[in-house]
Amino acid sequence: MRNAHAEHDKKYVLHPYTNLSAHQELDPFIITHGEGIYVWDDQGNKLIEGMSGLWCASLGFNEQRLVDAATKQMQKLPFSHLFSHRSTEPAIELSQKLIEIAPDNMAKVFLVNSGSEAVDMAIKIVWYYNNALDRPKKKKIISRKRAYHGITIASGSLTGLPYVHDGFDLPAIPVMHTETPHFYREGQTGETEDQFTDRLAQTLEEQIIAEDPDTIAAFIAEPVMGxxxxLIPPAGYFQKIQTVLDKHDILLICDEVICGFARTGEMFGSQTFNAKPDLMTIAKQLSSAYQPIGGVMISEKVYEAMVKGSDRHGMFGSGNTYGGHPVAAAVAIETLNIYKERNITDHVKSLSVLFQQRLDALAEHPLVGQARGVGLIGALEIVKDKETKEQYPLSDKVAAQIANYARAHNLILRPTPGDSVALCPPLIINDKELNIMFDRVELALNDMSAALA
Ligand SMILES: Cc1ncc(COP(=O)(O)O)c(C=O)c1O
Structure with missing residues (x-):
């Protein structure tokens, strides 16, 4: 055991998304500090955080303005809440700023502490909305296979990944999972992208009709499934899906927890992919992850029904102690100020040209079946055979091995389901750093090829 922290980690910390017995055998990867796009581990290694932590630390790891915003707010008012007509200046200012940058139909913001809470709250709002409209049967939510919406009882039910359900008796709310818009893997032989999205929309409609449209409340979707x-939807996917939803009076929730705040090049992923949500969930880059904060933005139509519900029940009976926490809100306000001053969407759009070029070039690598990306997010899908798209046995965990090789080259990548490796660097990355990052990805792929040879 290398030091007391590592020993105490094994002794006391129960880790999320970790194989608990393997953790007893391995040394924990302890991050001690950060600067720009880099983090240091407790062995003194300086690594590029190619995943922005968990798709979230958009402004890197030492943005002094966010530290100052938190300090100032802590000194002025470290806590107050939003229950029973009370409010705080940071919560008001943040909500106003969010509605100003959101799509035109967004009217109100409900602030929470995380992405999962935002998704949970969105579902509660949808249920409350349909009860207020006297449609008590209209409650089921449609999500998608391979979706990620969080881990609470409701948001975990919507997540479409087996390891989030297994062992937890999930799904535990009425949910159906429809097809994934991943043309590379799910497209049929001879099918064009257009035919593929037609088929997905048609399958969705068949599912809705089979279930009874009067029982279906909402469809939830990440603009890019992180x-x-x-997984990046083909052009036209959201418009076709939305036509089906509109026909059956089903709300669209866009889960912007990863895509929100310029990750895809527009302020929100729904704008990049031309989706028109009734509700949007946000978190992560909202505060550049410097404080835990999330939110649900809702349209005027949804809000009006909620007012009716609140009149009926005497109040909108939901809230978290820390929802709209003044320190988190102050940090989020400063994050939004920085995005505006630095013209973050233009920055991402211009840098994404190099990002996509370097990503596309990796499609030539013998291990890469597909290189896909948009804005400053991307992935490489690993295959054994480029022609047939055959994968290595998933038990070989090739993507995870590539992430390990990357770490030996001082780059943090993330293996994701479907044997892909994801890249999602801080939005503040520059050209030079991007090139270094991709050089290291290439080294990791070459190491993997050599090991497989
Ligand atoms: C799209 C999406 N929604 C929701 C969540 C859950 O957010 P949190 O981990 O803050 O609960 C995540 C987390 O990665 C996410 O990617």
Whole structure:
């Protein structure tokens, strides 16, 4: 055992998304500090954080303005809440700023502490909405296979990844999972992208009709499916899906927890992919992850029904102690100020040209079946045979091995389901750093090829 922290980690810390018995055998990877796009581990290694932590630390790891915003707010008012008509200046200012940058139909913001809470709250709002409209049967939610929406009882039910359900008796709310818009893997022989999205829309409609449209409340979708493997919908997908939803009076929730705040090149992923949500969930880059904060943005139509519900029940009976926490809100306000001053969407758009070029070039690598990306998010799908798209046995964990090789080259990558490796660097990355990052990805792929040879 290399030091007391590592020993105490094994002794006391129960780790999320970790194989608990393997953790007893391995040394924990302890991060001690950060600067720009880099983090240091407790062995003194300086690594590029190619995943922005968990798709979240958009402004890197030492943005002094966010530290100052938190300090100032802590000194002024470290806590107050939003229950029973009370409010705080940071929560008001943040909500106003969010509605100003959101798509035009967004009217109100409900602040929470995480992405999972935002998704949970969105579902509660949808249920409350349909009860207020006297449609008590309209409650089921449609999600997608390979979706990631969080881990609470409701958001975990919506997540479409087996390891989030197994052992937890999930799904535990009424949910159906429809097809994944991953043309590379799910497209049929001879099918064009257009035919593929037609088929997905048709399958969705058949599922809705089979279930009874009067029982279906909402469809939830990440604009780009992140944790499921960075799956980018083909052009026209959301418009076709939305036509089906509109026909059956089903709300669209866009889960912007990863895509929100310029990751895809527009302020929100739904704008990049031309989706028109009724509700949007946000978190992560909202505060550049410097404080835990999330939110649900809702349209005027949804809000009006909620007012009716609140009149009926005497109040909108839901809230978290820390929802809209003044320190988190102050940090989020400063994050949004920085995005505006640095014209973050233009920055991402211009840098994404190099990002996509370097990503595309890796499609030539013998191990890469597909290189896909948008804005500053991307993934490489690993295959054994480029022609047939055959994968290595998933038990070989090739993507995870590549992430380990990357770490030996001082780069943090993430293996995702479907044997892909994801890349999602801090938005502040520059050209030079991007090139270094991709050089290291290439080294890791070459190491993997050599090991497989
Ligand atoms: C799209 C999406 N929704 C929700 C969540 C859950 O967020 P949190 O981990 O903050 O609960 C995540 C987390 O990665 C996510 O990617």
């Amino acid at each position: 944790a499921g493997g960075v």
